Amino acid sequence: MLNYRKIKELKINIQGLSGLKKKILKKSFIGPNNKQEDFFVDIDKDSVQILALTPKQQVYLVQQFRPGSEKIELELPGGGLDPNEDIHLAASRELKEETGLISNEIIHLGSMFYSPYTTGKKHSFLALNCIEEFDLDLDDNEFLQVVVKDLKEVKELAANGNIRGIDTFFMGLEKIKTDPRTF
Amino acid sequence: MLNYRKIKELKINIQGLSGLKKKILKKSFIGPNNKQEDFFVDIDKDSVQILALTPKQQVYLVQQFRPGSEKIELELPGGGLDPNEDIHLAASRELKEETGLISNEIIHLGSMFYSPYTTGKKHSFLALNCIEEFDLDLDDNEFLQVVVKDLKEVKELAANGNIRGIDTFFMGLEKIKTDPRTF
Numbered sequence: 165m166l167n168y169r170k171i172k173e174l175k176i177n178i179q180g181l182s183g184l185k186k187k188i189l190k191k192s193f194i195g196p197n198n199k200q201e202d203f204f205v206d207i208d209k210d211s212v213q214i215l216a217l218t219p220k221q222q223v224y225l226v227q228q229f230r231p232g233s234e235k236i237e238l239e240l241p242g243g244g245l246d247p248n249e250d251i252h253l254a255a256s257r258e259l260k261e262e263t264g265l266i267s268n269e270i271i272h273l274g275s276m277f278y279s280p281y282t283t284g285k286k287h288s289f290l291a292l293n294c295i296e297e298f299d300l301d302l303d304d305n306e307f308l309q310v311v312v313k314d315l316k317e318v319k320e321l322a323a324n325g326n327i328r329g330i331d332t333f334f335m336g337l338e339k340i341k342t343d344p345r346t347f
Numbered sequence: 348m349l350n351y352r353k354i355k356e357l358k359i360n361i362q363g364l365s366g367l368k369k370k371i372l373k374k375s376f377i378g379p380n381n382k383q384e385d386f387f388v389d390i391d392k393d394s395v396q397i398l399a400l401t402p403k404q405q406v407y408l409v410q411q412f413r414p415g416s417e418k419i420e421l422e423l424p425g426g427g428l429d430p431n432e433d434i435h436l437a438a439s440r441e442l443k444e445e446t447g448l449i450s451n452e453i454i455h456l457g458s459m460f461y462s463p464y465t466t467g468k469k470h471s472f473l474a475l476n477c478i479e480e481f482d483l484d485l486d487d488n489e490f491l492q493v494v495v496k497d498l499k500e501v502k503e504l505a506a507n508g509n510i511r512g513i514d515t516f517f518m519g520l521e522k523i524k525t526d527p528r529t530f
Binding site: 165166167168170176178180182184186188190191193195196197199200201202203204205206227228229230231232233234236237273274275276277278279280281282283288304305307308309319322323324325326328330331334335338339342 | 348349350351353359361363365367369371373374376378379380382383384385386387388389410411412413414415416417419420456457458459460461462463464465466471487488490491492502505506507508509511513514517518521522525
């Protein structure tokens with residue numbers, strides 16, 4: 165009764181001079197009312213996002229300029245997958261690159277599509293016992309600052325929508341409460 | 348040190364035959380390295396999302412086909428703002444339309460950009476003491492099914508990434524714990 169049947173899919177490429185690219189699908193379905201309905205769906209790559217906790221229950225966050233808000237935002241670390249990269253490897257790689265941390269216990273919490281209109285998923289992780297081991301390893305055009313905060317303070321930021329990665333944060337918090345590995 | 352300065356903004360319109368539209372901005376900035384960097388940013392309208400609780404702590408959810416995943420997804424109710432609509436009014440309107448519920452206490456929890464690359468924000472709400480009062484009031488091309496679940500079950504779905512609206516759910520849960528109005 166809720167199902168749509170796909171009848172057509174068209175790929176649209178948008179290209180900027182600087183090599184900037186965006187790919188969109190135009191998907192056509194027959195809906196439950198037997199009428200055609202079309203949707204634009206962004207082709208996005210998957211990404212990882214990590215709740216990174218130290219043995220003293222401190223959280224590593226990053227500050228980064230974001231072009232949507234045109235503001236510097238406070239976020240859980242993370243980033244896009246490399247082609248064919250395993251999500252666990254991506255989580256430890258992004259953690260290392262963006263914060264210099266290593267963790268002996270990186271736990272997959274869940275995976276969710278970014279929005280109803282994208283092909284991309286965010287894979288959420290909890291990294292326990294994080295230790296600073298490396299210098300940051302950022303891309304040439306990547307500028308961010310690491311911020312360390314107490315878990316309680318981050319919880320308040322998350323509860324009020326003042327951080328990016330609220331879902332990953334609370335999923336990680338639930339895991340800490342319920343998973344014996346995390347004690 | 349993290350700041351970007353905007354030097355140009357270009358609007359791109361993508362149009363499907365069926366009246367389907369998508370608007371994208373190409374934003375050009377000078378970055379911290381004094382080099383130009385361009386980004387595509389989606390022009391999206393704001394939306395609301397509601398954790399709807401009954402006096403018996405049951406949660407109203409909706410099931411809906413989504414074109415990104417091409418699957419029927421379980422979600423917290425919500426939807427896009429009408430032009431110039433107040434976010435509180437939008438929350439009670441969407442709650443009524445999608446679930447038939449009214450609430451005597453609708454609390455704004457926070458507002459977040461959907462992604463780093465959009466102009467649109469999601470406004471999260473907690474609706475307490477929800478009572479079934481109306482029939483659903485859906486658009487001609489809107490097909491959804493209401494699902495009612497215990498709070499504990501929804502918490503488990505959210506903690507494992509098996510629901511859309513994880514951020515709103517946990518923000519609402521924190522509010523219930525800390526706000527005297529909710530007791």
